[in-house]
Amino acid sequence: MQPPETRKPAAGQAAGSSGASKGWDRIDHQDHTTSANIVQESGGNSNERQQMPNSHVTYSSKCYVTVCVGCDDMFQTSRRDQMTCTGACRVRAHRNGSMTRRKAVCAITKAEPVTLGWAMALSRLCPHLEPAMLAGELEFEDIMPDLNRAFVARVYEALRMTETAP
Template sequence: MNGVTFSSKCYIVVCAGCDSFFESERSNQLTCSPACRVKAHRNAAITRLRVFADALDVSVAAMQQAEAIRRLRSDLANRVLNRSIEFNDAMHLVVVEYRKQLFAAVIGSC
């Protein structure tokens, strides 16, 4: 493989700064870029998300990942809530859907 490594973990997250999807290897990443991190702090988006997450007793990152599940695979959102599918299993299916849509957008723009 010549130095190429693949992460076993991948998360699709809704960016707290620009509200777009992004792919991350880190489970706690909240923004897609440093610019969005600054924007999210300046407009207090991170603070608002933390207040809401604290009230639900979940992490902000888990909340943003759950939002990605809801937007990309709404059929899985209720299954996660009903515990008929594990959150990490749902995230794997969301990663597949995200990459499929990303690929379609790239092909469509050619």
């Protein structure tokens, strides 16, 4: 069981003040140390802290590529469970029944509803990875960086096409 997240004052700070604006008091959930402790362990020199790798601090840098249930367009999101690109698409998906259909298909297959959007993005952007996914050699978390690169490349390609159009 993970210990609850706690905040400790950074080196040289009073117990009542917070170093949240500098990000010095975030906890690494793997070794339960704060970057403030790293500063203290390095002799309290904050310049040394800036040179230390960011691997000691937990950041959420996940980015998912999926297909919107409402408009059938691909989009990027930092939320793992997001199935629509906008609020308007979420309303549209509920009103036209596409959200209900996706959830029904996923209930039959015992899959998360969001994974269907990921699979659709995979087939559109990286069809060469589908056999490995179907064989169980890869997980969606493994291929998401490839999907992101392919998505960004497609966006830049579309941008170049619009710049050269008369």
